[in-house]
Amino acid sequence: MKFLIVLACIAAASAAPLSADQAGLVRGAWDKVKHSEVEILAAVFSAYPDIQARFPKFAGKELSSIKGSADFALHATRIVSFISEVLALAGNSATAPAIETLVTELANNHKNRGVTKDQFTEFRTALTSYVSGHAPWGDNVAAAWNQAFDNVYATIFAKL
Ligand code: HEM
Numbered sequence: 001m002k003f004l005i006v007l008a009c010i011a012a013a014s015a016a017p018l019s020a021d022q023a024g025l026v027r028g029a030w031d032k033v034k035h036s037e038v039e040i041l042a043a044v045f046s047a048y049p050d051i052q053a054r055f056p057k058f059a060g061k062e063l064s065s066i067k068g069s070a071d072f073a074l075h076a077t078r079i080v081s082f083i084s085e086v087l088a089l090a091g092n093s094a095t096a097p098a099i100e101t102l103v104t105e106l107a108n109n110h111k112n113r114g115v116t117k118d119q120f121t122e123f124r125t126a127l128t129s130y131v132s133g134h135a136p137w138g139d140n141v142a143a144a145w146n147q148a149f150d151n152v153y154a155t156i157f158a159k160l
Contacts, residue, residue, distance in 0.1 A: 022144035023091025032135035107159035
């Protein structure tokens with residue numbers, strides 16, 4: 001019985017909308033890195049070359065040779081802008097459906113490209129590592145950040 005209660009608590013904890021305070025903590029960390037678009041994408045590709053290999057424009061190329069290109073900057077900006085857009089809507093129950101719509105669209109686009117759950121998890125690991133190393137980071141920020149990813153990934157993984 002106790003075990004079932006613990007399981008129920010874990011399930012409940014895995015998809016709880018962010019409070020306004022949590023959203024503020026995540027935005028605070030994100031604001032410190034969001035102008036480093038190119039460095040963020042380079043960190044993801046460097047940690048996980050299988051992600052780079054999914055991009056028709058970047059597959060099979062040396063990271064150092066593509067990192068300075070306009071295509072690289074454009075894609076890095078697309079990813080970072082998407083995250084900024086979602087975070088701007090976080091922490092407010094009135095805008096939760098808008099987040100769901102954006103994230104569902106992202107999941108469907110990426111499913112069509114053959115991106116896997118493991119690769120989304122790799123992306124999360126690399127991004128979290130980058131942000132935690134470049135923004136003031138404490139247990140409260142980490143917990144809010146993880147809650148944000150748990151929520152978004154619950155939607156994405158249900159579609160993949
Ligand atoms: C939360 C994680 C991710 C975010 C926020 C994100 C964001 C985006 C955005 C905004 C675009 C451009 C719009 C679109 O075409 O949908 C895009 C395109 C793309 N993404 Fe992602 N992505 C994520 C994870 C991944 C992962 C894990 C992979 C590969 C393993 C991947 C591969 C691609 C590819 C191949 C494109 C198309 C690039 C092109 O136009 O040539 N993405 N992504």
